[in-house]
Amino acid sequence: MSVQPLVFSDQDLQARNTLGLPARAAVAVLEDESAIPALCEALAAGRKGRDGVAPMFVLGGGSNLVMLERPRHRVLRVALRGIRLRDETADHWIVEAAAGESWHGFVDHCLSRGWPGLENLALIPGTVGAAPVQNIGAYGLELDQRLHSVVAWDLRAGRAHDLRPSECGFAYRDSLFKRDGAGRWLIVRVRFALPKAWTPRLDYPDLRDHPGLRAERGASVSGRPASASSAAPSPRQVFDAVCDIRRRKLPDPAVLGNAGSFFKNPVIDAGQAEGLKQRFPDLRTYPQADGRVKLAAGWLIERAGWKGRRLGPVGMHERQALVLVNHGGAQAADVLALARAVRADVRERFGVDLEQEPVVLD
Template sequence: MIHASKNTLSDMPACLQKGVSLSPFNTFRFASKAQFFAQVEHLGALLEVVAWAQAQQLPITVIGGGSNLLLCGDIAGLVIINQLSGVRLTAEDDDSVSLSVAAGEHWHSLVEHCVQQSWYGIENLALIPGTVGAAPVQNIGAYGVEVKDVIERVQVLAIDTGEVKWLAAQDCGFAYRDSHFKGKWQGRYIITEVELRLSKRPAFVLNYGGLKNHIGPEVSLAGVFETVCAVRRSKLPDPKELANAGSFFKNPVVSVKVHEDLLQRFPDLVSFPFGEGYKLAAGWLIDQAGWKGYRDKGVGVYKKQALVLVNYTALQASPLLELEALIQQSVFERYGVQLEREPVELPARVVSKEAES
């Protein structure tokens, strides 16, 4: 139970609000309320609200675009919507450019901007929803490219000290859909900027997910970008039209031996070499297990892509959690493979009466 000090309201920064609905700030659109809420557009405001929450001994939750979240109830403490903005060219030579991008910038808009400038490296990551600050947390990826491939460093605000500092990419623990920001650093840092290094020379990655089959003989940066957008739109629902968080499950990684055994039983298995093993297509596993198009209790599996769970009418996350468990059990029983969730769950925290007063 969270206990705030007696003067919680009297010294609140002007930008803070109480009891704000978070439904508009998560793409599943599940009902949730923030005990305290702030939208911050510059670093000074972020420093102010974090210092206030620290003084009140309140937990802090940061939301970017809300496209990789699973809200499971009301959130005690301070919820910050990161809207820091700005894109700066920090270095340039004949081969590359370095960009420092504020955490609140829209990711797809950044990709589009870079394509227009003829900067290569993130075109495969077009149309991934969310903000730039969320990209390193999840180490977003698509079509054989991960954002870690272009990150040089990440600027953060240390919550406990208020210090703003840069962290080198190699220290961030980037892995498949993972990082220290999602693990041991969770709740320790707030990402404020991300520095990327992009190439001025073509370096296309086209051999993943059948991308090359959709592109004609003339390969161009704009062509790859437009193809990725078209393929994603054909498979994935727009969160503005149908509530979802994109890919709900990670593609499971298995050993060579497990992969060989699965191929013997399922010759049509969709998989890709990955590290010392193979990455399996989670969407294919779910589809073959019979879940595509399933709908019950206001939630379901998207009819065009079994990797995507959608919310039709549910107000709370519980029906989706039930569906998740059923799919995981079904896939495990059929393939012996355990599916892991991609979206980050924010469990409900009890708000004490004292903290509400």
């Protein structure tokens, strides 16, 4: 049976980005991996200048993205589906999910099947395939700590790779897939090694002190076993607590357009951090293994006076200063203007440069 080539057609993408920005582009939908070799051939022909093909952007859930109104990129929307238990060892379940699966839905599904380990990452928007690109993390857990492997096509070379975590170039909110730029890597499947000897990760105070987990104060923290006098919370209890915290702190993109945390938490050298701490005793600092110090970007933005402040149709959220929101009618230019203003104020006040998390589809 012959494989039908992917067809790109002009489509409205406002509902495909969580900031709700107006955008139109040439879009094709990938629902079957068998279409990828022909796509690679077409891209190779375009690079040789035979047909003037525009560059391509791989779109997941649109949750970490600032879309221009008329981007020059064509858009490949990944709609691959499927979740399965691929393998099992004495210590882990190896669970594989297709790139187009909802991330939160996948985490929920794993718990329903008795495969814990991802509950701290509940309610993060986006798709499974986008998760390794950003190396998502929350409440003391980073994705690369649970990753088994990534199946990804190098669209420039026209071949698939089965990549282990050490080959993915993971860093804080970064990876090989992100650094190599839009249009090179197409993640099709992601596998996770989920622990059979599970212990809750309750490092963050918001999570440890959550009312739903308060009865479990003796539960393990940072992997230490619970005391004999109290039972550790279940994976589902941790999942529910994470969802509750995120819903209280962060706006729902379906109600108020946003892209989640808009800036990375900056990491600076220890000397600079100590100088800032002397000036601002309540500065939130997190020592890193390499001797540097991570700062809370939300704290910096709030102290610079941007929490709840608007600039035209956009602003920083009233409950979480790290989240840039679209109050209605915003375009990419409005978002980028606000981001520049916030970065400039933080740099002037603290001497710290903030790095934007969402990528720009231009």
